[in-house]
Amino acid sequence: MDRQQIVAQVTDSMEGAPSAFAIRDARKVDARGIEEHAWIVADANGAIAARGTSDDDFEAACRANGIGTDAVIDASGKIMTPGYVDIHSHGAWEKSFDDGPDGIDVARAGHAMHGTTRQVCSLITNPIDVQCENLRNVRAKMDQRPDILGAHLEGPFLALSRKGAHDPECLKDPVPEIVDRMLEAADGCLRQITIAPELPHGLQAIRSFATAGTVPAVGHCDADYETARRAFDEGAGLMTHMFNAMNGLHHRKPGPIPAAVEDPRVTIELICDGFHVQDPMLRLGLGFAPHRIAFVTDAMAATDCPDGAYKLGALDVDVVDGHARLKSNGAIAGSTLTLEHAVQRAVLELGMSPVEAIEAATLTPARAFGFDRPYPVTGAPLGLLAPGYAADVLLTDPADWSVQHAWCAGRRIK
Structure with a gap:
């Protein structure tokens, strides 16, 4: 896509509704530390519903949030961070x-x-x-x-x-x-x-x-x-x-x-x-x-x-x-x-x-602005990969930390 198409895609995504999705088999890195074989489940309201490392818990969280296999992203060991x-x-x-x-x-x-x-x-x-x-x-x-x-x-x-x-x-x-x-x-x-x-x-x-x-x-x-x-x-x-x-x-x-x-x-x-x-x-x-x-x-x-x-x-x-x-x-x-x-x-x-x-x-x-707590502007808090936080998520390449995929409030932007 050229830049004009990317601008239209990002703008349309941001003005649209969030979608439920899940990411599995990632290396989670946020301010609370690092976890291997990590997963998150994001609900249809644009927030993280569950997070963990157990495969059984992942399957249960997907069922509880109505997430089918088509909405599951296999990170294959990529780094997963907050946006x-x-x-x-x-x-x-x-x-x-x-x-x-x-x-x-x-x-x-x-x-x-x-x-x-x-x-x-x-x-x-x-x-x-x-x-x-x-x-x-x-x-x-x-x-x-x-x-x-x-x-x-x-x-x-x-x-x-x-x-x-x-x-x-x-x-x-x-x-x-x-x-x-x-x-x-x-x-x-x-x-x-x-x-x-x-x-x-x-x-x-x-x-x-x-x-x-x-x-x-x-x-x-x-x-x-x-x-x-x-x-x-x-x-x-x-x-x-x-x-x-x-x-x-x-x-x-x-x-x-x-x-x-x-x-x-x-x-x-x-x-x-x-x-x-x-x-x-x-x-x-x-x-x-x-x-x-x-x-x-x-x-x-x-x-x-x-x-x-x-x-x-x-x-x-x-x-x-x-x-x-x-x-x-x-x-x-x-x-x-x-x-x-x-x-x-x-x-x-x-x-x-x-x-x-x-x-x-x-x-x-x-x-700095209180966005790490529930706030009228953001709804869910920002800055961590944790239940209740906004589904702002990045998947990055472990070799060079380049951003491969990105979601904002449950909306995919890359």
Whole structure:
């Protein structure tokens, strides 16, 4: 199939109903550990009904859920994991989540083909009217398909000195009037928003967004240690892509990173591509906060595409050797990473345990928003292969951890 056909197939699947199915003879890997000769049974509501390793129990679970042999997949020893959850990604397949309903469908299909079964759609800095319209587009898509968890605003409340690839003409101080407009446009879909807490209204905005149910993220900032600690006390629960677009570690000026590492309430994003953060620092960072590191991609429209010229918002981007940089000044402009590749790198190149790598791509990002528990947006919780959890399942090749098959809420997408 060409990409247009894949987009149509994924979109139709996500807008359709779940189906009961079963997978047997897999190597189960999730945050709770590894099991050989494992199986799951998913019911017709898109949730996991049973899991185990006994053949007799498997047959009984299939009978109890009306699953015939035609709905049983023999994994033949493939690795079975929960679906990946990307909470910070901007696009793929030449489209951004800012590009309207059709753009959202295309970008989602691009990441779905690499095992990302659920996605928070990150929206780049733009004029406020544009950002509000983009929020409304994401909100409408949430009503149509279960794989879209909501939106992330990366901007416009960023420090000019740490703007990265964001348009400086659109950066703002988060005054209450703008905060209220964004929350109204989002209509409950705004999952996280990146804020530099040292801005004049930064801490007040963090408090307002947290009160409204959005998780503020400290990032694109020049905050000192104390200001970052205050931000977390005011309700910030995330750090946007640790190490990138922030003041780094210094023995007399600790900055925001130690504040996030010390605070057990904070989930820490990390881009595991070896470019945004080189491998020695990745290995160091992975040990900072066990069970609180969430792999994210920060992927832009060039993801899964050839090198060439692309756009990030209104800014021109050149992609060379898979690395995206602004044409104007060479600043890193997002990534072309997928969570599939992040897990592959973590396990095969960095020596991370499979259990920890899968946790960082599944349960930890889900937990950042409470999606590891029953939640109105997701219904069943996300992040584990366990009874009662959503039937978000991947089968991957044991040799290279490439994703072979994927289901989201009981709907097959690959």
